[in-house]
Amino acid sequence: MPEGHSVHRIARQFDRNFVGRSVTASSPQGRFAEGAAVISGRAVTAVRAVGKQMFVEFDDDLWLRVHLGMYGAWDFAGEILVDPTIASANGRMGQTNQRGTDLDAPALDDDPILDDAGENSLTSIGAPRRTRVHVRMSEQTTGLGGDDAQWPPAPVGQVRLRLLTDLTCADLRGPTACELQTPDEVAATIAKLGxxxxxxxxxxxxxxxxxxxxxxxxxxxxxxxxxxxxxxxxxxxxxxxxxxxxxxxxxxxxxxxxxxxxxxxxxxxxxxxxxxxxxxxxxxxxxxxxxxxxxxxxxxxxxxxxxxxxxxxxxxxxxxxxxxxxxxxxxxxxxxxx
Structure with missing residues (x-):
């Protein structure tokens, strides 16, 4: 199950790639077809993460609540904009220290750190590029295409919700919760959280x-x-x-x-x-x-x-x-x- 840091990173990626833009929404799987029809054509006005849940605001005080649960995941495709507040391949990152966290410590060198699965720990969600990236428990980045890839990409697996701008595509699969809420319902959901x-x-x-x-x-x-x-x-x-x-x-x-x-x-x-x-x-x-x-x-x-x-x-x-x-x-x- 994604923990809090994952959901906050995904929310920041949404903030940079979707807030202020109108989206075309669909439900390739069909299970969220009615909700997608309500969202489609609206502009994303805000996004926030609270714990393991993410809330996306659209025009007219309409909110989308997503809880990835054990198996949920977001796939991003297209032009992915880097969040300057998180690490990048040639950026800066700090170490964990019980006396305090030095988030400004310089990277050891310009070479990417690849884990045993060949994934780049420093880029995480990823640098700007036209490719397909996968965002799951630790936001591991996996290239699945290139500049010549089909646009928009064909859905992979059971996609509950697709949000599409002219540059970026986000596919949601396997969430525990994917529902539309009013502002009062969002407030009530958050009020139950620590x-x-x-x-x-x-x-x-x-x-x-x-x-x-x-x-x-x-x-x-x-x-x-x-x-x-x-x-x-x-x-x-x-x-x-x-x-x-x-x-x-x-x-x-x-x-x-x-x-x-x-x-x-x-x-x-x-x-x-x-x-x-x-x-x-x-x-x-x-x-x-x-x-x-x-x-x-x-x-x-x-x-x-x-x-x-x-x-x-x-x-x-x-x-x-x-x-x-x-x-x-x-x-x-x-x-x-x-």
Whole structure:
């Protein structure tokens, strides 16, 4: 499932490529044909992400709500405009550091960092070009065409919604939610969500998050995944934030010391900023330049405990364990997080 950084990056891509432009909308799959007919011909006036949900505003106070869920994805094709606030192949990116995030640290060199799937971690959504790019859980960029490719491209798979301008095409496939909403319905949807550091006042968000967690008997490992408690955290960030705090995931929220709860929020603020800037859930700290490149090139070298079941903890050497928590896999170190 896409986590908060992914949805914010996709929203920024929509902001640069669709806001202020009229769209032709269709539903090649047919399941959103009526909604697409209502949208078609309208101009996109705003886009916003809150946690794992994205809201696109059209003329006449009409909103489109999209929740990608476990299997949803956006495909972009055509002229893709770069967002200058996120990393590019020859841009700048920083490292994760518990003492603070240096998002202005220079890239090591001008060579792209390719991961083991041949994907460029630095470009993420991609540089300006006429090609087809795929945006999924970590906004991995995959070229599927060139300047001579058919325009608009033929739909691939079961496309729920296609939004098309004269330069850019966005195809939505497999979302959990794709619906039209009124402003009041959008407000009601957002009101049910916990604070998002990129949407809400950070200090107020910390107070809301801390107050809710400190009164709940629910395990902190479950609370971090509850979108009504805090927006945007998924399975990867949940495991990594808890490890970074050396917090047992089974401790009831009300029993977690207040300073630890506040530390979790502040670390989420940092992790989310890094995820949006780099396009990767990069949670390792204090890496050498060589290790940083290695981590950006391989998902296996990016995290402390996530997806490391049975492997030695990077800190103490104890085998990382995995268990099921509310149908999701929970990774943690039984020694460091005892």
């Amino acid at each position: 604070p998002d550091p990129l949407v809400d006042d950070v200090a107020e968000g910390e107070e809301r998050f801390t107050a809710v967690v400190r009164r709940k008997p629910t395990a902190i490992g479950l609370l971090l995944m509850d979108q009504s408690v805090v927006s945007g955290i998924g399975n990867v960030y949940r495991a990594e934030l808890l490890f970074r705090a050396r917090q047992n995931p089974h401790t009831p929220g009300r029993d977690v010391p207040e300073d630890v709860v506040r530390g979790l929020w502040r670390d989420w603020v940092r992790m989310l900023a890094i995820g949006v800037e780099t396009g990767q859930m990069m949670t390792m700290d204090d890496l050498s330049p060589a290790d940083y490149r290695k981590a950006m090139a391989s998902r296996d070298d990016r995290h402390w405990v996530y997806h490391r079941a049975g492997l030695p903890c990077r800190v103490c050497g104890t085998a990382v364990i995995v268990e099921e928590a509310a149908t999701r896999k929970l990774y943690w170190c039984p020694s460091c997080q005892a």
